[in-house]
Amino acid sequence: MKVPFIDLKRVAGLVHAQALEAWQRVAERTEFVGGPTVGALEAALADKLGVRHAVSCSSGTDAILIGLQALGVGPGSKVALPDLTFWATYEAVAQLGATPVLVDVDADLQLDLDELRRAHDAHRFDAVVLVHLMGWASARLAEIRAFCRERGIALVEDGAQAYGVEVAGAPVFAGAQISTLSFYPAKVIGGCMDGGAILTDDAALAGLVRKLCNHGRATHYSYSHVGWNSRMGGLQAAWLLAMLGHGDEIVRTRRADEARFRERLAELAPLARAYGPPPGVAGNGYLSVFTLERAEHEAVARRLGELGVGVGRVYPETLSQQEPARQAPRASGLERSRDFCRRVVDLPLYYGMTAEEHAHVCQSFATALRAESER
Numbered sequence: 001m002k003v004p005f006i007d008l009k010r011v012a013g014l015v016h017a018q019a020l021e022a023w024q025r026v027a028e029r030t031e032f033v034g035g036p037t038v039g040a041l042e043a044a045l046a047d048k049l050g051v052r053h054a055v056s057c058s059s060g061t062d063a064i065l066i067g068l069q070a071l072g073v074g075p076g077s078k079v080a081l082p083d084l085t086f087w088a089t090y091e092a093v094a095q096l097g098a099t100p101v102l103v104d105v106d107a108d109l110q111l112d113l114d115e116l117r118r119a120h121d122a123h124r125f126d127a128v129v130l131v132h133l134m135g136w137a138s139a140r141l142a143e144i145r146a147f148c149r150e151r152g153i154a155l156v157e158d159g160a161q162a163y164g165v166e167v168a169g170a171p172v173f174a175g176a177q178i179s180t181l182s183f184y185p186a187k188v189i190g191g192c193m194d195g196g197a198i199l200t201d202d203a204a205l206a207g208l209v210r211k212l213c214n215h216g217r218a219t220h221y222s223y224s225h226v227g228w229n230s231r232m233g234g235l236q237a238a239w240l241l242a243m244l245g246h247g248d249e250i251v252r253t254r255r256a257d258e259a260r261f262r263e264r265l266a267e268l269a270p271l272a273r274a275y276g277p278p279p280g281v282a283g284n285g286y287l288s289v290f291t292l293e294r295a296e297h298e299a300v301a302r303r304l305g306e307l308g309v310g311v312g313r314v315y316p317e318t319l320s321q322q323e324p325a326r327q328a329p330r331a332s333g334l335e336r337s338r339d340f341c342r343r344v345v346d347l348p349l350y351y352g353m354t355a356e357e358h359a360h361v362c363q364s365f366a367t368a369l370r371a372e373s374e375r
């Protein structure tokens with residue numbers, strides 16, 4: 001049996017026919033940039049994610065960048081962000097001419113609030129990018145928000161990976177100053193091309209974000225800001241609207257499969273350590289995350305490959321290990337992020353995984369890990 005790390009055809013199959021029909025209408029109405037289908041998607045997102053305003057844009061990277069810009073981040077700003085995240089988080093800060101300051105993660109792989117507090121004394125942050133990483137979020141979300149609010153630090157929450165994540169029973173996006181989404185096709189709600197969204201309860205901020213996404217336009221040919229061309233079109237919006245219609249089912253099944261990996265593979269401790277949502281947080285099953293405590297990941301991946309199982313490594317290196325970030329200021333030695341990246345292995349996890357595939361992954365991982373840990 002072959003189980004790839006990801007199989008997008010299964011989730012795409014949910015909406016394929018519906019999207020083709022919608023695309024016909026979008027093409028007839030020439031809704032190529034913006035338009036009523038984009039408006040309908042934004043309304044559906046706001047409703048689903050517990051926020052007042054959702055503004056679509058071209059990518060999750062743009063969403064972070066434009067969210068930060070709307071909160072006043074620019075040259076001279078100091079912005080804290082976790083060392084463990086996708087490179088786009090760093091790019092968004094750096095592209096604005098701001099200085100990224102790297103902070104280590106906590107045991108739950110989310111930004112370490114205690115380190116952030118200490119680092120703020122030294123660096124005096126203008127903004128923080130909190131990343132809801134791996135398919136869950138920090139159990140200390142409310143404390144992190146309060147920390148930033150009380151000190152007037154702008155807070156953008158990078159929720160690229162977090163559609164479907166809930167904290168204390170509410171969508172993680174609810175109550176954020178600004179949060180963002182990515183619709184990269186491999187995300188839990190994936191588009192048919194790049195896309196993103198910026199979410200907020202603040203009408204003035206939403207208006208500014210909408211302008212910044214559209215060249216900083218005041219009217220069609222007058223400009224109140226230097227913005228970007230970061231807009232969504234009807235084809236992508238129609239695909240995403242269809243996908244949102246299956247959102248609950250996608251999250252429910254991915255979440256259950258992720259939890260079942262942890263349950264079934266708990267017996268592998270201490271050879272492998274499983275990571276998952278902390279108490280009070282419901283994950284979305286974006287990733288199935290393990291670290292290998294004795295075996296080498298290359299050798300385990302090779303054995304799994306022989307058994308027909310694909311694995312991923314999210315992420316094999318931290319931000320501070322990337323050439324453009326080597327000199328970036330940091331709050332500490334960033335050891336936890338680095339140690340995690342050295343050891344991480346992600347098992348296959350995608351919408352539509354069958355029970356047989358799930359069982360085959362569990363069995364193969366156990367076999368490969370035991371063989372390689374005993375060498």
Ligand SMILES: Cc1ncc(COP(=O)(O)O)c(C=O)c1O
Binds near residue numbers: 059060088
């Ligand atoms: C944590 C995180 N931030 C930002 C992004 C960037 O999103 P996009 O690829 O849509 O630009 C991604 C995903 O790709 C991500 O996982």
